[in-house]
């Protein structure tokens with residue numbers, strides 16, 4: 101009997117020590133083993149009292165009070181919203197509640213901080229699912245501390261998972277929903293890693309990648325095997341953009357021919373896009389990645405000014421008309437404001453998707469969010485310096501969330517691009533800009549994580 105009790109005590113002590121160690125070292129594992137059970141029990145036991153303390157209950161109706169009086173029962177208590185569903189996830193819990201009369205979704209958003217403390221969760225966000233139903237998404241640990249993307253994500257024809265959201269959801273870049281995007285951030289804030297994740301995600305899709313990297317190609321050249329066209333200086337970039345605009349015109353002609361419209365219908369009236377074309381006629385969609393856009397917009401001489409105007413005009417045209425032709429823009433820079441000259445704010449207005457990494461001043465944050473989500477500006481300037489890769493992502497609907505990319509090394513991104521090199525489509529108009537590389541068999545690219553990242 102004594103031996104059994106000792107064995108039980110030792111086992112329990114070992115389990116408790118293991119749980120504590122997991123909680124410190126591997127919060128995700130802790131959550132999936134012990135944390136989820138504790139959290140579910142805690143939530144169910146404390147639900148009514150927490151709702152009451154957070155001001156999320158409603159007083160009894162007159163009818164209930166009258167019935168209690170007539171039947172000589174005690175006065176009924178205030179009622180909490182009814183739980184419709186409680187679902188554990190790999191990062192937390194999802195709780196769906198039915199609102200009581202007089203409550204609205206804003207009550208829950210406003211109380212999210214109180215709920216998070218009361219239920220001992222890392223983060224709580226509330227959103228309305230349909231009239232009268234609110235979903236509370238809770239994370240059990242800091243999912244942005246060490247980002248682990250789920251093995252299976254919702255990938256679509258033009259949709260790639262890039263980062264983890266603070267509510268435990270995967271943040272996806274969906275080009276058909278948000279064709280063009282802007283990615284700003286101070287130096288060393290994590291823009292290139294974000295872009296690398298994007299390229300690695302797109303590499304597996306049937307899409308042509310076109311890159312402009314005026315940092316002499318240091319970011320994109322190692323990934324060149326998966327690129328249909330690449331420019332590493334402003335002169336080549338200007339020619340490449342002209343070729344892209346010409347290609348866009350050809351795609352429009354294909355769409356118009358298929359629509360059987362007469363040639364004198366103006367471009368602006370064409371509403372269909374490449375996705376309405378039959379498969380055999382559909383041109384390959386193109387994602388144009390521009391790294392450090394300011395390099396394209398700055399000039400010192402008259403000739404450089406002419407080149408700059410040519411580049412910005414082409415970019416504006418691509419941003420305005422490119423979506424229907426399946427050309428999508430991903431513009432990346434440290435700042436993106438009117439100080440870069442004529443046409444920049446016009447271009448920015450077309451970039452619906454906004455991602456802002458850590459910035460050094462409010463003005464830079466305003467460049468990303470000032471015109472669409474003013475409260476995201478504050479969130480952007482609060483991003484800590486010791487968490488590179490953290491960003492605030494929003495869109496023109498005014499919604500925003502905190503995200504962080506997984507730390508994808510250049511070596512792993514190179515390996516992914518090399519593995520999908522056979523998917524790189526040829527686009528005749530862009531042939532002069534296709535990177536010339538030795539064949540993969542001859543290239544001495546070691547596949548190890550520690551080896552230098554050469555394509």
Ligand SMILES: Nc1ncnc2c1ncn2[C@@H]1O[C@H](COP(=O)(O)OP(=O)(O)OP(=O)(O)O)[C@@H](O)[C@H]1O
Pocket residue numbers: 285286287288289290291292293294488489490504505506507508
């Ligand atoms: N998600 C992340 N997790 C951990 N570390 C990251 C993450 N993203 C970036 N880093 C680290 O932060 C540093 C800066 O990242 P990155 O090169 O992407 O910044 P950047 O904004 O492109 O800088 P620059 O404008 O100077 O090129 C790198 O050392 C990188 O390894």
